[in-house]
Amino acid sequence: xxxxxxxxxxxxxxxxxxxxxxxxxxxxxxxxxxxxxxxxxxxxxxxxxxxxxxxxxxxxxxxxx
Numbered sequence: 001x002x003x004x005x006x007x008x009x010x011x012x013x014x015x016x017x018x019x020x021x022x023x024x025x026x027x028x029x030x031x032x033x034x035x036x037x038x039x040x041x042x043x044x045x046x047x048x049x050x051x052x053x054x055x056x057x058x059x060x061x062x063x064x065x
Contacts, residue, residue: 001052002059013037013044015060 016037019025025033043049052058 001047001049001057002061005049006047007061009040009044013040 011035016025016033020030020034049057
């Protein structure tokens with residue numbers, strides 16, 4: 001997982017958490033959003049997304065020779 005991908009995931013998770021704590025989202029949508037936020041944070045810190053494997057996606061920067 002590339003650094004831009006990780007940064008975007010963290011920002012999205014912070015926005016979702018902010019919407020929840022500001023009482024802009026609530027109920028089922030809030031629960032689902034917080035679950036996604038948690039998943040985004042976890043995958044960012046692990047630098048690994050299990051959904052990328054079956055689809056062959058890589059957001060890592062390519063090494064320059």
